């Protein structure tokens with residue numbers, strides 16, 4: 276069974292900016308999807324902002340193993356309902372890979388719970404990505420470092436919670452450094468943030484970047500069945516349903532069968 280990936284693209288600058296349109300005539304999402312499908316073990320589809328429900332109705336997320344997210348100019352145009360739906364799918368076990376300027380996307384900020392801010396500069400600088408975790412599955416087959424000749428600079432401090440693992444650290448020509456490949460676990464879902472991918476440079480045509488993305492999809496895929504029902508439920512377990520016998524004692528705030536506060 277191939278891994279079912281969906282590449283979500285904002286698809287705004289590809290339509291409006293001639294430089295971006297020339298690099299990605301079919302949109303970045305299609306370039307990324309083709310790269311994912313290259314080795315046959317990943318089945319990659321696409322979804323865009325402009326589709327109904329942004330291409331991500333609940334039933335589609337339910338059969339998506341890993342969602343990739345690229346957004347930049349239109350984070351606010353993503354409906355809160357769809358962003359919450361993506362977060363819930365991650366908590367239930369869907370993998371999520373957030374790319375480049377997706378650091379400010381609604382689903383990523385929701386899952387991180389922090390501002391996710393950083394410093395930046397658009398000067399076509401050389402970016403050197405260093406492997407910080409040699410045996411990490413996302414780094415499989417990669418050299419100790421690789422170079423993207425033209426990239427936007429993102430600099431520390433990056434306003435994120437401390438990651439589970441740091442897979443890549445980037446150095447930029449102007450002197451800044453940045454944690455550019457980071458993992459988290461949120462509920463039953465694996466989350467990976469990968470920094471490169473500014474739309475005016477051909478980053479997603481780079482063979483090493485494409486290898487990272489395929490590795491990341493394989494890593495983010497959680498083969499266990501999706502958590503059934505609402506992953507945010509917080510059930511009361513009354514004393515007579517406790518796994519071991521327990522006698523109630525002391526004063527009580529809640530009435531039997533009460534819903535409880537959220």
Ligand code: ZN
Pocket residue numbers: 375376427472473474
């Ligand atoms: Zn950018």
